[in-house]
Amino acid sequence: MSESKVIIQLSDLHIVAEGSLHGKVDSFAILNEILATLEETGRFDAVLLTGDLADQGEPEAYRRLRSLVDAFSERTGVPVMYLPGNHDERGAFRAELFDDDDAERKSDQVLWIDGLRIIGLDSTAKDGHHGEFDDEQLTWLDEQLAVPAPLGTIVAFHHPPIPGPIDVINLITLREPERLAAVVEGRDVVMILAGHTHHVSGGALGGVPVWVATATAYQVDVRASDAGLFRGVTGSGFTRIDVDGSGAYATHLTPGTDENVLYQLDLELLRSHIGGASTEEKLDDALMSAGEH
Numbered sequence: 001m002s003e004s005k006v007i008i009q010l011s012d013l014h015i016v017a018e019g020s021l022h023g024k025v026d027s028f029a030i031l032n033e034i035l036a037t038l039e040e041t042g043r044f045d046a047v048l049l050t051g052d053l054a055d056q057g058e059p060e061a062y063r064r065l066r067s068l069v070d071a072f073s074e075r076t077g078v079p080v081m082y083l084p085g086n087h088d089e090r091g092a093f094r095a096e097l098f099d100d101d102d103a104e105r106k107s108d109q110v111l112w113i114d115g116l117r118i119i120g121l122d123s124t125a126k127d128g129h130h131g132e133f134d135d136e137q138l139t140w141l142d143e144q145l146a147v148p149a150p151l152g153t154i155v156a157f158h159h160p161p162i163p164g165p166i167d168v169i170n171l172i173t174l175r176e177p178e179r180l181a182a183v184v185e186g187r188d189v190v191m192i193l194a195g196h197t198h199h200v201s202g203g204a205l206g207g208v209p210v211w212v213a214t215a216t217a218y219q220v221d222v223r224a225s226d227a228g229l230f231r232g233v234t235g236s237g238f239t240r241i242d243v244d245g246s247g248a249y250a251t252h253l254t255p256g257t258d259e260n261v262l263y264q265l266d267l268e269l270l271r272s273h274i275g276g277a278s279t280e281e282k283l284d285d286a287l288m289s290a291g292e293h
């Protein structure tokens with residue numbers, strides 16, 4: 001059993017029943033490309049989908065999503081966790097992804113990857129786009145965390161529990177985050193993962209690092225908000241989270257090809273060059289010997 005674990009977080013997939021988003025973005029094709037790249041080159045132990053899986057919540061959108069993701073999970077043997085966001089429709093989400101006809105049931109769940117525990121929470125509200133947890137959910141989380149996990153715990157849900165730079169969006173993030181902070185503080189939670197904003201953010205809650213992943217479907221241009229605009233732009237990203245027993249760290253990734261390569265060298269060569277008296281010198285040597293510097 002490998003001690004360290006690699007988790008892939010995909011958020012805000014915004015899959016549609018047919019066609020494209022905003023007449024331009026084929027969110028289904030983007031997801032297909034990301035999964036294909038992961039399968040080809042990635043090393044990972046679980047995939048978390050943190051909400052807004054469908055753009056309009058149609059049953060067909062979930063069927064399309066599941067046809068890709070479940071097949072990917074079966075081929076790779078890697079488990080997948082589906083979590084909802086404000087764009088998701090709870091009844092269709094439960095029916096199509098969990099084969100559950102209880103349209104009221106929240107999608108709280110636990111997934112164990114050897115010694116790593118992943119707790120997924122349903123932060124969606126019935127009456128709006130903001131996020132919330134009821135007393136029952138926080139009590140359940142508290143009970144789960146009563147027993148620590150050997151590698152620690154990741155808590156994942158859709159709505160960020162920290163503010164972001166666009167003030168109006170802060171009206172639809174997680175309400176009363178201090179209640180969650182009181183539950184996770186001092187426990188074994190190594191990272192809290194969220195999505196929703198379509199841009200990357202980092203912060204902390206109750207002493208726990210918080211990572212807000214961007215969307216796979218399209219991005220929010222934060223700079224435009226300084227000019228008084230709320231602007232969506234094309235682009236895609238996702239996250240890799242490494243958990244190694246001493247904590248967790250998150251890395252933002254973008255789907256892509258070899259088109260933009262500036263240099264590359266064998267990692268073994270790099271390892272053999274780094275670790276001496278001057279790391280910078282050794283790295284410089286390695287790049288020189290790759291003939292690309």
Ligand SMILES: [Fe+2]
Binds near residue numbers: 085198
């Ligand atoms: Fe979204």
Ligand SMILES: [Fe+2]
Binds near residue numbers: 085086
């Ligand atoms: Fe959202």
